[in-house]
Structures are given as structure tokens and as C-alpha cells.
Amino acid sequence: MIKIRDLEYLTAIAEYKHFGHAAEACFVSQPTLSGQIQKLEQRLKLTLIERQPRNVMLTPAGEKLVQQARQVLNAANNFEEAAKALLDPLSGDLHIGLIPTLAPYILPHIMPALNSNLAKINFYLxxxxxxxxxxxxxxxxxxxxxxxxxxxxxRFERYDLFTEPLVMATSPSHPLANKTKVTFDDLHNQKILTLEDGHCLRDQAMGYCFSAGAEEDHSFRATSLETLRYMVASNMGITLLPQLATINYAPQKHIHYIPFESPQPVREISLLCRAGYARMESVRAVVNEVRQAVTGLFDE
Amino acid sequence: MIKIRDLEYLTAIAEYKHFGHAAEACFVSQPTLSGQIQKLEQRLKLTLIERQPRNVMLTPAGEKLVQQARQVLNAANNFEEAAKALLDPLSGDLHIGLIPTLAPYILPHIMPALNSNLAKINFYLxxxxxxxxxxxxxxxxxxxxxxxxxxxxxRFERYDLFTEPLVMATSPSHPLANKTKVTFDDLHNQKILTLEDGHCLRDQAMGYCFSAGAEEDHSFRATSLETLRYMVASNMGITLLPQLATINYAPQKHIHYIPFESPQPVREISLLCRAGYARMESVRAVVNEVRQAVTGLFDE
DNA sequence: TATATCAATAGATTTAAACTATGATAAAAA
DNA sequence: TTTTTATCATAGTTTAAATCTATTGATATA
Structure with a gap:
């Protein structure tokens, strides 16, 4: 039977395309790694690596097996994590991924609770x-x-956290600026400032705006919500912002944030993890903390 | 990092609940296995196994980790299989699962082609x-x-193979026996003989029959299509049979097989394998062979 | 032509997995 | 109760193999 160490060597080569560097990453000497890879190739009767002078590459068979090897290493990692989680369920490192239009605005609301109530978990963002x-x-x-x-x-396991309304952002001098609520129809023929491609908020907000007959301002695309906000304040147009990005941020003075009459445009914020992930207790704890931390934020 | 051998030992214990037998299954001596399991427990700082005298059991932590271990072993197996498949894609052992209402009737049609055209694959049914x-x-x-x-x-990868009509089976003396086609409405108020619970054909055929207003004969449930066929021949009632089960089987004499006017009741026979399975070439080859072998069977 | 880079080879060392033999314990049988 | 059997743990030894350091060989670059 194959050894996990062999698979680590193989994937290291796949990553570095260099025996020396790969060996270093595995904390072994270069001859060790070379030798083990050779033995692996002999055992499988396959050439996995093309050793061109100064140019190490994987053969097609090597590529294929590296994929399989990664599967094994992942499963092995899960095993170790599960073991650690059994020792102390709410501890260890937890790597959380967030999108740029959400992270800076939600983290201040949730990280204090996470850090104090789940103190033994190290959160990486x-x-x-x-x-x-x-x-x-x-x-x-x-x-x-x-x-x-x-x-x-x-394909991932999903926990719904909250529904975040999108609100309209205008400069104080804009015709809509002094309404207390805006409607779908108010968007008709408006010029909308947008984020650049790749932000999912762009697709969501623009989908709503276009169906209301608004037009995109093609002369400009913002790289972040903050530039977008700045453009609105400078009276270049209006936009939709997620409501979390409007709490405690540059209030009334330069921008007016106006909620929509229902049906509001919203985005459904969820928490995902791999199905069958080994540390569900930590996941559920995080879900509970986040849900608790955001209750009340979207009231009224 | 954990070793695959350790995981084999652990799962063997989970299977046999007995150190000696588990060791035998792993082809090592009992002290070896005992020792390695102890080391594993020390490394993880967890008790995985409850050693009651004459009663070896897993702790809850052990159960949890055995599940994870099986994941790793599966992935490792896939790696080895992928390696073998790269050496010679259309070879090796292939375990095929079939249901009882299909296997005996389709295998005669497909196994000759599989065995001769994919001779290097060993098929297990x-x-x-x-x-x-x-x-x-x-x-x-x-x-x-x-x-x-x-x-x-x-959740599995699916290849459609063919659509198999269900046909009506009656004794020669039944009022419907001499029709060349029957319709949905002909089922109205008929007494239908059925398979016992758990056969998916039962659910499919009965679903069709009930919606046509037929009634099940509750006094009897067959354990196989062959008993069912025998009951029909004995004039105990009528039933629906998959068409493959009517080809070259006890013809006209004792049973009449009558096709339905369209819309026919049918079942959609598919081939499944795990998504990401390492030997897709073999799978595709089998799919092709089966499709070829059944063309023409359902014509006319 | 000289040099630097990089993988392969050789030979020694260390680690750990495996074995055999034996001991300990408790259930089952006499 | 005593003996036997079943079963896992321990002790000590052997064996296998992964690893190391030192070195060679090959080739691209200066």
C-alpha cells in the first residue's frame, strides 16, 4: 500500500517543479526526496516526472496521480483535524473566507463575539x-x-445567517436624496455607478437596477465599495450599497442612505462548509455566534 | 502525520472487534497490531478502543475516527486504482451491482460482449x-x-443506457389475453399481482397501475419475477413485467405478454458510478458495450 | 572553458515496524 | 474450587526502509 509521505513528496514536486525546493518544503534532504520518488515510480511502474535539465515537469500520468494524491492528503488532514476536534471540539485554527463587499462591514460586528466566546479557536480571515x-x-x-x-x-453545506437589504446611496443634492423611502420605480432612467466585474454584488445590484430600467454608468467602475461611496459623495451618480456598509459610515453629511419600499433588493448571506467536514461543532458554534451578533442590525 | 497502515489496523479492529482476528486480516502478528494501536492512541491522546475482557469495543471517539479513516483508505485505494488504470486503462477488477428484477434478464444480453470486447477486465456481479x-x-x-x-x-454520475417498457402479463384465459395492445384504461379495476416490498419495480409498476384504478392483490406478494410469472401462468391475476424479462422466456403457451399503447409505462435504466471515480475509461467502455448490446432489443 | 545549478548515486545511520516468546487476566469448563 | 482457554499486553530482538552526508555527473550560462 502507498504511503502518505510518498504522496506528500509527489505533490510537493508538483507544486515546486524542483527537487531541492520540494525537499525543503517537506523538511527532508534532496536525495531522500529523489530516492523516494524513484521508488514510487518503480512500484507503480509509471514515469511520473519528466526530468529535463533545469526543467522538472509532471508527465500526464503524474498529473493524474497528483490529483488523486491530493484527495488522499485531504482525507488524511480531515482525520487529524477530527482527532484534534475530539480532544477539544471548540479549538484549533479556523480559516474563514469572505468577499470584499462584506468582510470589512460585518467583521466589526462579529469578531468580538467570536474571539471572546470561542476563545480557543484561532480565526484566520x-x-x-x-x-x-x-x-x-x-x-x-x-x-x-x-x-x-x-x-x-x-454542493456545500449551507447555513443561512441573515438577509441583508441593499439601500440606495445618493449625494445630498440628488433629486431622490430627501425621500425617506425609495421604490423600484424610482430607479427608472437613473444612472447607476457600479463595481468592476467579478464582484457578485455587482451582478446582484445591477440585476435589480436593470430590471427597473436604470442604466449603468459605463465611464467608471469602482474597485471597492469605498471608492463607490466616494463617487456618490462627489455627486457622480447613485448606487446600491449593502446595508451593513452604511452603518456607522460617513453619515448624513455627504451621503444619504435611503431604504427601499418592499419588495427590497436583498442578498442572502450564508455560511458554507464542505459537506462532511470534520469539525461541525466549531462550524455550528460560529453560525450561532454570527446569528446572535447580527440580530437587531436589520430591525425597524 | 498519520500512517495509512495505522488506519488499516484501526478499521480492522472496528470490523472484527478482536485484536487477533484483526491482526490476521492485516497479515501481521497480534502484538504488532496491539502495539501500533497503542502508539496511535498515544499520539492522538485519545482512547479509541475499550478493552473489556473478551469484549473489544470502540469508544465514541474511535467510531468517529474510524469513519474518517475509511475516507482516507478509500482515497488511497482510488490512488492505487488510478495508477493501475494508467498502466492499462481497460483492465483490472470491476464490481457491478444490479437489482434482481434486471440482472437475470439483461446479463445474457451484455455479458458476452463485455467479456469478449473488454477481456482484460474481470467483471464481478x-x-x-x-x-x-x-x-x-x-x-x-x-x-x-x-x-x-x-x-x-x-449524487452519482449517471449514464442512461436504455428505456425499458413494462408489458402486461396475463394467463391465456384472461379477458385481455388476446388483445395485441392494451391501454392505460384496460387496467381499470384489474387485480394486480405484485412483488414484495423493497423492489423498486414494485413501486414503479404499482404507481402506474394505481393511477389507472387497478387494485393490488393483497393476499400475495412475490419474492421474485419468476414466482410472479408463475402466479400469472396459474391464472391468479395479471401483472406488469419489464420487457427484458419477457424475451425468450416461457412464450405464448402459458402466458401472454401484451405491450401497452403509448404512453407506455417504462423504467429508465441507467449506469451509475461515483463522481470522480478513478477509472472512467473502463466505465465509459462498459457504457458503450451495454448500449450497443441492447440496441434492437426494444424495436418494433 | 570555467562555473553554477541541480538531480542522481553511494554508503552510513537511525528509526520504527515487525517478529517470537512470554506474561497477565478473566471467563468458561471441569 | 481448580483448571483450562481465550485474549490482550509486555519484553527483547530482528529486519526493513527512510533518512542523512558527501560526492558525482550532466548541462546550461557566463
Whole structure:
């Protein structure tokens, strides 16, 4: 039977394409790694690695087996994590992925509770685009994602956290600025400032706006909500912001935030983890903490 | 990092609840296995096994980790299988699961082609109820299933093989016996003989019959299609049989097989394997052979 | 042509997994 | 009760193999 160490060596080579560096990453000497890889190739009767001078590459067979090897290593990791979790369920490292249009605005609300009530868990926060996050969750680099749920995420286990309304942001001088509520129809023929491609908020907000007959301002696309907010304050147009991004942020003075009459545009914020993840107790604890921390934020 | 051998020892104990037998199954001496398990427990700082005199049991932690261990061993198996498949894609052992209402009638049509065209694959056939088959596919005991598709199977990869009509079976003396086609309405108020619970054909055929206003004969439930056929021949009632079970079987003399006008009752026979299974080439080859072998069987 | 890089080879060392033999304990049998 | 049997743990030894250091060999680059 294959050994886990062999698989680590193989995947290290796949990662570094260099025997010396791979060996270093595995904390062994280069001859050790070379020798073990050779033995592996002999045992499988397959050439896994093409040793061109100064250019180490995987053969197609090598690529295929590296994929399988990663599966094994993931499962082995889960085993170790499960063992640790049994020793002390609510402890250990937990890597959480969040999207840029959510992370800075929700973290102040939830991290204090997480850190004090789940003190033995070390939280690592990773901000990235949805697609990258999903891939990192899949491969085990991340343990948990917090983001707006989409149907393509059905393969993961899902816990709904809260429903976040989107609100309209205008400069004080805009015709809509002094309404206490806006409606779907108010968007008609408005010029909307948008985020750049790849932000899921862009797709959600714009979907709503377009169906209301609003138009995108093609001359400009913001790289973050903060630039977007700045543009609105500078009277360049209006936009939709997730409500969390409007709490305790640059109030009335330069921007007016106006909620929608129902049906409000919203995004459904969920927590995802891999189905069958070994540390469900920690996941459930996080879910509970977050739900508790956000209650009251969207009232009235 | 954990060793695969340790996980084999652990799962062997879980299976045999006996150190000696487990050791034998792993081809090592009993002290070796005892010692390695102890080391594992020390390393994890967990008690995995309760050693009552003459009664070896797993602790809850042990149960949990055995599950994780099985995941790892499965992945490791996949690795080895993938390696072998790379050496020679269309070879090795292939365990196929089929249901009892399909296996005896389809195998004569497909096994000759499989054995001669995929001669380097050793086919093992397993006949079982749908629920057992799905579990065995999941755990890796089986590689492929051939059965009528149901929505609960969506987690597996699916290849449609053919659509099998159900036909009416009557004794020669039954009022419907001499029709060349029967219709949905002909079922109205008929007494239908059925298979016992657990056969998926029962649910499918009965679903169709009930909606046509037929009644089940509650005094009798057959344990196989052959008893069912025998009961029909003995003029105890009528039933629906999958068409494959009517080809080359006890013809006209004692039973009449009558096809339905469309819309015919049918079952959709599919081939399933685990998503991401390491030997897709073999799977696809089997799919092709089966599809080829059944073309023409349902014509006219 | 000289040098630097990088993987392979050789030979020694260390680790740990495996074995055999035996001991301890408690249930089952006499 | 005493003996026997079943079963897991312990002790000490052997064996296998993974690892190390030192070195060689091959090739691209200066």
C-alpha cells in the first residue's frame, strides 16, 4: 500500500517543479526526496516526472496521480483535524473566507463575539472573490465561507445567517436624496455607478437596477465599495450599497442612505462548509455566534 | 502525520472487534497490531478502543475516527486504482451491482460482449436491492451500478443506457389475453399481482397501475419475477413485467405478454458510478458495450 | 572553458515496524 | 474450587526502509 509521505513528496514536486525546493518544503534532504520518488515510480511502474535539465515537469500520468494524491492528503488532514476536534471540539485554527463587499462591514460586528466566546479557536480571515473562495474551500485551504448564497454553491453545506437589504446611496443634492423611502420605480432612467466585474454584488445590484430600467454608468467602475461611496459623495451618480456598509459610515453629511419600499433588493448571506467536514461543532458554534451578533442590525 | 497502515489496523479492529482476528486480516502478528494501536492512541491522546475482557469495543471517539479513516483508505485505494488504470486503462477488477428484477434478464444480453470486447477486465456481479447497492457504491465496495434511475441517485454520475417498457402479463384465459395492445384504461379495476416490498419495480409498476384504478392483490406478494410469472401462468391475476424479462422466456403457451399503447409505462435504466471515480475509461467502455448490446432489443 | 545549478548515486545511520516468546487476566469448563 | 482457554499486553530482538552526508555527473550560462 502507498504511503502518505510518498504522496506528500509527489505533490510537493508538483507544486515546486524542483527537487531541492520540494525537499525543503517537506523538511527532508534532496536525495531522500529523489530516492523516494524513484521508488514510487518503480512500484507503480509509471514515469511520473519528466526530468529535463533545469526543467522538472509532471508527465500526464503524474498529473493524474497528483490529483488523486491530493484527495488522499485531504482525507488524511480531515482525520487529524477530527482527532484534534475530539480532544477539544471548540479549538484549533479556523480559516474563514469572505468577499470584499462584506468582510470589512460585518467583521466589526462579529469578531468580538467570536474571539471572546470561542476563545480557543484561532480565526484566520481571507478576503477574496467568490470564485477563488469556492475553490479554496473545496481544496481545504479554507474551512468556512461567509458570502451571498448562489445556486452553484449547492454542493456545500449551507447555513443561512441573515438577509441583508441593499439601500440606495445618493449625494445630498440628488433629486431622490430627501425621500425617506425609495421604490423600484424610482430607479427608472437613473444612472447607476457600479463595481468592476467579478464582484457578485455587482451582478446582484445591477440585476435589480436593470430590471427597473436604470442604466449603468459605463465611464467608471469602482474597485471597492469605498471608492463607490466616494463617487456618490462627489455627486457622480447613485448606487446600491449593502446595508451593513452604511452603518456607522460617513453619515448624513455627504451621503444619504435611503431604504427601499418592499419588495427590497436583498442578498442572502450564508455560511458554507464542505459537506462532511470534520469539525461541525466549531462550524455550528460560529453560525450561532454570527446569528446572535447580527440580530437587531436589520430591525425597524 | 498519520500512517495509512495505522488506519488499516484501526478499521480492522472496528470490523472484527478482536485484536487477533484483526491482526490476521492485516497479515501481521497480534502484538504488532496491539502495539501500533497503542502508539496511535498515544499520539492522538485519545482512547479509541475499550478493552473489556473478551469484549473489544470502540469508544465514541474511535467510531468517529474510524469513519474518517475509511475516507482516507478509500482515497488511497482510488490512488492505487488510478495508477493501475494508467498502466492499462481497460483492465483490472470491476464490481457491478444490479437489482434482481434486471440482472437475470439483461446479463445474457451484455455479458458476452463485455467479456469478449473488454477481456482484460474481470467483471464481478452483485445482485442486491437498490438501497444496499447505493450504499455499497458509496463505500467503494462496488464500482458501477446498473438500475432504474431515481432522483435520490443524483449524487452519482449517471449514464442512461436504455428505456425499458413494462408489458402486461396475463394467463391465456384472461379477458385481455388476446388483445395485441392494451391501454392505460384496460387496467381499470384489474387485480394486480405484485412483488414484495423493497423492489423498486414494485413501486414503479404499482404507481402506474394505481393511477389507472387497478387494485393490488393483497393476499400475495412475490419474492421474485419468476414466482410472479408463475402466479400469472396459474391464472391468479395479471401483472406488469419489464420487457427484458419477457424475451425468450416461457412464450405464448402459458402466458401472454401484451405491450401497452403509448404512453407506455417504462423504467429508465441507467449506469451509475461515483463522481470522480478513478477509472472512467473502463466505465465509459462498459457504457458503450451495454448500449450497443441492447440496441434492437426494444424495436418494433 | 570555467562555473553554477541541480538531480542522481553511494554508503552510513537511525528509526520504527515487525517478529517470537512470554506474561497477565478473566471467563468458561471441569 | 481448580483448571483450562481465550485474549490482550509486555519484553527483547530482528529486519526493513527512510533518512542523512558527501560526492558525482550532466548541462546550461557566463
Amino acid at each position: 481571507h478576503e477574496n472573490r467568490t470564485q477563488d473562495l469556492l475553490q479554496q474551500l473545496e481544496t481545504g485551504k479554507l474551512d468556512i465561507l461567509i458570502l451571498p448564497w448562489l445556486p452553484e454553491m449547492a | 452483485h445482485e442486491n436491492r437498490t438501497q444496499d447497492l447505493l450504499q455499497q457504491l458509496e463505500t467503494g465496495k462496488l464500482d458501477i451500478l446498473i438500475l432504474p434511475w431515481l432522483p435520490e441517485m443524483a
